Structures are given as structure tokens and as C-alpha cells.
Amino acid sequence: NFFFHPLSSFPAPFYTRLTSLPLAALSLLGREPEFLHNLTKKYPPSTRAILITPTLLFFPHASSLKPIYWSPTHNHKGSLYGTGALGPTSLFSTIPAEDHKSLRKSLGGTHWSVSYLKTFQEPRIDNLVTFFVNQLSLLPPDHEPFQMGEKLAQFAADVMTLLVFGKPWGFIAHDRDERRLLSAFRESLPMFAFAARCNSFRELILSSPWIRGLIMPKVDDKTGSGYLASQAKLAVAQREQEREQGIGGEGKMRDYLDYTFDARDGNGEPLTRAQKEAHATLLIQAGADTTGSGLGAVLRLMLEHGECMKKARREIEVADEKGLLSTPVLYEETKQHLPYFVACIKEGLRVNPPAPNLFGRIILEKGGTVIDGVHVPQGAEVCSNPYVVGRDPELYGPDAEAFEPERWLNGNEKRRAEMEAANFVFSMGPRVCLGKEIAMMEMYKVLPEIVRRFDFEVVSAGKYVDRGGVACNKDFMVRVRRRA
Ligand code: HEM
Numbered sequence: 001n002f003f004f005h006p007l008s009s010f011p012a013p014f015y016t017r018l019t020s021l022p023l024a025a026l027s028l029l030g031r032e033p034e035f036l037h038n039l040t041k042k043y044p045p046s047t048r049a050i051l052i053t054p055t056l057l058f059f060p061h062a063s064s065l066k067p068i069y070w071s072p073t074h075n076h077k078g079s080l081y082g083t084g085a086l087g088p089t090s091l092f093s094t095i096p097a098e099d100h101k102s103l104r105k106s107l108g109g110t111h112w113s114v115s116y117l118k119t120f121q122e123p124r125i126d127n128l129v130t131f132f133v134n135q136l137s138l139l140p141p142d143h144e145p146f147q148m149g150e151k152l153a154q155f156a157a158d159v160m161t162l163l164v165f166g167k168p169w170g171f172i173a174h175d176r177d178e179r180r181l182l183s184a185f186r187e188s189l190p191m192f193a194f195a196a197r198c199n200s201f202r203e204l205i206l207s208s209p210w211i212r213g214l215i216m217p218k219v220d221d222k223t224g225s226g227y228l229a230s231q232a233k234l235a236v237a238q239r240e241q242e243r244e245q246g247i248g249g250e251g252k253m254r255d256y257l258d259y260t261f262d263a264r265d266g267n268g269e270p271l272t273r274a275q276k277e278a279h280a281t282l283l284i285q286a287g288a289d290t291t292g293s294g295l296g297a298v299l300r301l302m303l304e305h306g307e308c309m310k311k312a313r314r315e316i317e318v319a320d321e322k323g324l325l326s327t328p329v330l331y332e333e334t335k336q337h338l339p340y341f342v343a344c345i346k347e348g349l350r351v352n353p354p355a356p357n358l359f360g361r362i363i364l365e366k367g368g369t370v371i372d373g374v375h376v377p378q379g380a381e382v383c384s385n386p387y388v389v390g391r392d393p394e395l396y397g398p399d400a401e402a403f404e405p406e407r408w409l410n411g412n413e414k415r416r417a418e419m420e421a422a423n424f425v426f427s428m429g430p431r432v433c434l435g436k437e438i439a440m441m442e443m444y445k446v447l448p449e450i451v452r453r454f455d456f457e458v459v460s461a462g463k464y465v466d467r468g469g470v471a472c473n474k475d476f477m478v479r480v481r482r483r484a
Pocket residue numbers: 091092093104282283284286287288290291294353354355359424425426427430431432433434435436438439
């Protein structure tokens with residue numbers, strides 16, 4: 001590793017050059033994002049890439065994102081995805097670029113676009129926003145403080161179960177983590193993140209069918225991802241039956257499971273049952289806790305920065321006085337009439353990205369390639385991380401670490417366009433998050449609506465904590481009071 005490895009000439013602390021264990025351990029402890037950020041600061045700004053395991057090259061600057069993630073030739077995912085953490089292979093865990101391209105073509109489509117969402121799904125999300133607000137309104141003024149981050153994650157989980165299966169699972173109605181969907185997922189992630197980074201653990205231990213049998217979720221589990229997989233199985237079987245009987249399909253309110261029946265693979269064949277089930281499972285896993293984390297982080301940061309909250313609330317009041325906002329607020333209204341609130345959302349996601357993970361890609365080009373001015377040999381695994389590139393002083397300036405929504409509104413237009421283009425919260429390029437617009441729609445609706453309706457008493461400020469690549473808002477405790 002020190003002398004003969006093709007990546008040996010890249011800068012690295014001796015311990016990351018020696019073994020992948022330090023990074024894996026830091027990830028297990030939830031310290032990876034800060035570690036990478038601090039590591040970046042230890043090298044001069046001219047350092048474009050750092051070796052963070054003996055085989056993994058990390059690019060900390062925003063200028064590296066386009067060459068890594070937009071290149072059709074490096075769309076091949078890296079070993080970080082090889083743990084099977086999310087169950088059977090899905091769009092997310094499909095490694096080869098070509099296979100991904102064809103699966104994405106079949107599962108993508110206009111039903112992921114903003115205009116589709118506004119027409120067909122926003123009214124359904126409105127019902128959940130109203131229900132969420134009503135449930136909070138029922139709390140007595142002296143109620144016990146509760147975990148606001150959890151509440152918002154439960155809202156996001158209801159939205160996802162509604163959009164995928166046609167019915168929310170009742171997270172908001174029962175005020176609990178139904179079937180431990182969120183907590184079981186969170187508990188499993190650090191171990192899988194460890195396995196993703198620690199080459200020997202993954203190759204020697206996780207590849208054993210016996211060990212996999214022990215730790216992987218099972219469809220007869222009564223909770224967590226195993227239960228989710230069993231529900232996806234059941235739902236796919238039911239839809240098949242309904243279609244055979246001529247019920248459902250066209251004309252019916254369509255949810256995302258329905259669209260897996262329309263999807264065709266590269267040969268024009270329908271997806272297999274397993275593919276449909278894996279996709280439904282993936283959408284919930286990828287879209288519930290991540291969106292919940294983002295919702296919690298934005299609200300937490302706004303409350304932490306009282307001036308921002310004041311400004312955002314004033315903006316809502318002015319828009320309300322002019323009669324510009326519906327109840328609940330529509331996506332388009334937030335976009336048009338609440339620019340400061342939108343800036344708070346962008347800034348919150350930049351500072352506390354919900355998925356502060358390493359997104360690895362393999363360089364397959366013959367002779368290697370050049371990324372951010374450095375030559376990377378063929379076969380190397382490269383990655384970046386939204387927490388670190390979101391703090392790149394070259395793009396965001398000396399106050400890159402501060403929460404300053406104004407940066408998205410004021411100043412140089414060219415710089416703002418560069419910031420938009422370098423937004424890595426949802427990744428970018430051919431493997432960009434499929435549900436980005438759904439997540440943004442949730443943010444643009446439920447956050448302004450609760451800020452409009454409630455005062456928040458922060459009992460415990462809470463903090464941003466990484467748990468195996470998905471962050472949460474730990475101990476963010478509030479009391480809420482309905483505003484007049
Ligand atoms: C704030 C919330 C969210 C964040 C931060 C987020 C982040 C991401 C990121 C970073 C990726 C790319 C991973 C990679 O390159 O390997 C991704 C992929 C994906 N996300 Fe999201 N996501 C969010 C919400 C959602 C929602 C709501 C859904 C579903 C409706 C969703 C579905 C997916 C899917 C299916 C993929 C795989 C796409 C592909 O590989 O083609 N995500 N997400």
C-alpha cells in the first residue's frame with residue numbers, strides 16, 4: 001500500500017493508507033463526516049484528492065463533482081454498494097452502469113416530475129399535512145416535550161407509504177414508529193456502513209451465507225425492513241390479482257407500485273415480481289428517513305437561528321396578508337411567494353445533508369481519467385460526500401460552515417448558479433435521487449405550514465448525527481403552541 005499500490009502517490013494519513021479499518025470504525029461511530037471535513041483542512045487547498053482507505057480516493061471539492069458524477073463512463077458503482085444492506089438488488093444497488101441505465105429508463109418517467117406531482121400527488125400530500133397539523137393542534141398547551149425530528153420522520157414515512165402503497169401506514173394517526181420501520185432501519189445502517197468500508201469484513205465475513213442469514217432482514221419479521229419486504233410482496237401479489245380480474249390499472253388513482261407494472265426492461269419485458277417488490281421496498285427505505293432527516297434539520301437550524309425564523313415567519317405573514325397562500329400551503333406558492341423560506345430549506349440541507357454518505361464510482365476508462373486536475377488510474381474507486389463538498393470554501397467562501405440562508409438570495413448571480421449546480425445533497429448525474437422532487441415537495445409544504453401555525457419552545461436543541469450514511473436530529477425536543 002505504501003509503495004506499490006497504483007494509488008500510493010496520493011496524499012493520505014498513514015493509517016488510512018494502511019487499512020480500511022479506521023474509516024469503517026469512524027463511520028460506525030457516526031464520526032465520518034466530521035473526520036473527512038477535518039482531514040480536508042489538514043491539507044493545503046491545492047490538494048484535490050485524499051486516500052481515505054487503501055483503495056478509496058476521496059474528492060473534497062465541489063469542482064470534482066461534475067467529472068465524477070456526470071460522466072456516463074464512471075457511472076459504475078463501487079464496492080461501497082456491495083453489502084446488500086437494502087435487500088435484493090434494486091435501482092440503487094445495481095452496480096454496472098449499463099444495467100442501471102436500462103432499469104432507470106424503465107422505472108423513471110414523467111411520474112417523478114414536479115408537474116405530475118403537483119397535479120396528481122399534491123392533493124394527497126395535502127391531506128396528510130392537514131392531518132399532521134390537526135394532530136399537533138390537539139396537544140394541550142402544557143404537553144410533554146416531544147422529539148420533533150421523529151415526528152417529522154413519521155410524517156415523511158406516512159407520505160412514502162401513501163405514495164407507494166396507496167395508503168399511509170398510520171405513523172401520524174398512532175403517533176408512533178409503525179412496525180419500527182424507521183428505528184430498525186437506523187439501527188441496521190451503521191453495521192452495513194462499516195461493512196461497506198471495511199474491505200476484509202465485507203469480503204470474508206459478510207459474504208458467508210450463514211452470517212448473512214443471521215443479520216439480514218427476513219420476510220417473516222414482524223417489524224423493520226423484513227416486515228416492509230413482506231408488505232411489498234403482499235401488495236405486488238394483490239395488484240397482480242386485481243389486474244387479472246380487470247380491477248385497478250387505468251382510471252384508478254395510481255401510486256408508485258402501479259408504475260412498476262407499466263415498466264418494461266431493456267428487452268421490452270415486464271419487470272419480475274422480485275424487481276417490483278425490490279423497487280417498492282427501496283422507495284420507502286430511500287425516501288422516508290432521509291426526508292424526515294431533512295425536514296427535522298431545516299426546522300432545527302431555523303429555530304437555532306432565531307433571526308432566520310423571524311424573517312421566515314414574517315415572510316409568511318406578509319404573503320398571508322396578501323391572500324397568496326392556501327391552506328395548506330401549495331408547493332408552487334412556497335416557490336413563488338416564500339423565497340426566504342426556500343433559501344432556509346436549501347441552506348439547511350447544505351449544512352446538514354440527510355445522506356452524508358460516500359457515493360463511490362469506479363473509473364473504467366482505459367488509461368484512467370482526470371478528475372479535478374488529477375490523473376486517476378483505471379480501476380480506482382473515487383467518491384465524494386455532501387457534508388464535505390457542501391462546506392467547500394472555494395465555492396461557499398470563508399463562512400462556508402455557517403447557516404446563512406441569504407447566500408442563496410444575495411450577491412453574485414454567477415456564484416449562485418454555481419452553488420445550485422454543485423448541490424450534491426441528492427447526488428447528481430444519471431444516478432441522481434429519483435425522489436428528489438417528492439422530498440422537496442414535502443419540505444415546501446409541511447415546513448411553512450407548521451411555522452405558520454405553531455410557536456415552538458425548544459426544550460433541547462438537539463444535534464445532527466450521522467448513522468451509517470443517513471443522518472438524524474438527535475434529541476431535538478420541543479413543545480408546540482398553536483398560534484392565534
Ligand atoms: C431529503 C431526502 C432525500 C435525500 C437527501 C436523498 C438522497 C439520495 C442520494 C444522495 C441518492 C444517490 C445515491 C447514490 O449515488 O448512490 C439517492 C438515490 C435514490 N433516491 Fe433519494 N434522497 C431523498 C429522498 C428520496 C425519496 C423521497 C425517494 C423516493 C420517493 C428517493 C428515492 C431514491 C432512489 C430510488 C434512488 C436511487 C436512484 C438511482 O440509483 O437511479 N429518495 N437519494
